[in-house]
Amino acid sequence: MTAYLVRRILFMIPTLLGIMFVSFVVVQFAPGGPVERVIAQLSGSDTGATSRISGSASGDFAGRGQTPGASALDANTSKYRGAQGLDPEFIKSLEKQFGFDKPAYERFALMVGNFITFDFGKSYFRDTRVIDLIKEKLPVSMSLGIWITLLTYLISIPLGIRKAVGDGSRFDVWTSGIVIIGYAIPGFLFAILLIVLFAGGSFFDLFPLRGLTSDNWAQLSWWRKILDYFWHLTLPILAMGLSAFATMTLLTKNSFLDEIRKQYVLTARAKGCTERQVLYGHIFRNAMLIVIAGFPGAFVSAFFSGSLLIETIFSLDGIGLLGFESVLNRDYPVVFATLYIFSLVGLVVNLVSDLTYTWVDPRIDFDTREV
DSSP states (O other): OHHHHHHHHHHHHHHHHHHHHHHHHHHHHSSOOHHHHHHHHHHTOOOGGGGGSOHHHHHHHHHHHBOTTOOOOOHHHHTSTTOTTBOHHHHHHHHHHHTTTSOHHHHHHHHHHHHHTTOOOBOTTTOSBHHHHHHHHHHHHHHHHHHHHHHHHHHHHHHHHHHHHTTTSHHHHHHHHHHHHHHHSOHHHHHHHHHHHHBSSSSOBOSOOSSSSOTTGGGSOHHHHHHHHHHHHHHHHHHHHHHHHHHHHHHHHHHHHHHHTSHHHHHHHHTTOOHHHHIIIIIHHHHHHHHHHTHHHHHHHHHTGGGHHHHHHTTOOOHHHHHHHHHHTTOHHHHHHHHHHHHHHHHHHHHHHHHHHHHHOTTOOGGGSOO
16 A cells, blocks of 8 residues: 555656646637736726736836837837837836746746745735735635535435435435436526525525625634534535535435345345345445545535635635636736646545545555556
């Protein structure tokens, strides 16, 4: 197992490098950029999501960006659309500030070297260190991802086992109907329904609509802080966990049904084992392997991508929303930092998933398996 762990950890290095390299190359060919964003602000043509860039950037440059009567621009200025009328030296200063005065390969090497020590630099437009931004947003995404994954597994696995044991029963039929309906309802639509019903929309005003904690959270006692925290999380977790709950329940049921019909189960029953011994002593280990295999995807999806719409609807300022807005605003340090963290977490969770295989079924030996 030790040799396998070492191989997997070493394999993470080229994987991360490959992800960052491909993303870096794509960004080089993507239209727009931080320099264009500032130029668009100065020319008054910045609209939509990019207009949310902090006004401090344009205020810092507006006083020295215009050159009255400038008619001839050098090649350095002409490559930016909308740069006509701006001082070429001003454009060069923008490129230097954003690091675009260096060749692409040098910028990539510098980024990789800094990322090794988790030095993500400063945001282009927020005047804040990227690591501080991530620390500020991370508790929201962690809260959503961890609790949704935990509750999904704690509820779906026992329910799936119960449905598999009673396959075709009345309980199995009506719970399957509920599960399928839950899977068919989009999470964001269910979130809006919850707001209308329980967050002061048109009916009840039972749950808060904004933030992870109340404004007076610091003044609350420790047990009231816990209650306040889960009070704010109730609706977002319900909205995000609906489809995940349905998927995991059906996956568990089908996995157990497949194992129940195998020959070794008949043999165990013929030897006089009770149904409980057959279920948890023989079937459980084999059936749970496919459920465990889906853990990394479920966790990472809940932790990052799945939380974007929910964070927006419930005004939860998490990492998903931070990464999305950074892409729109071409805030490259934040974009690459969040991508790096997403990728690293995904690789680590995959490794933990493999280790859980051996905990569920000690017969699995990864030392004889190639990475």
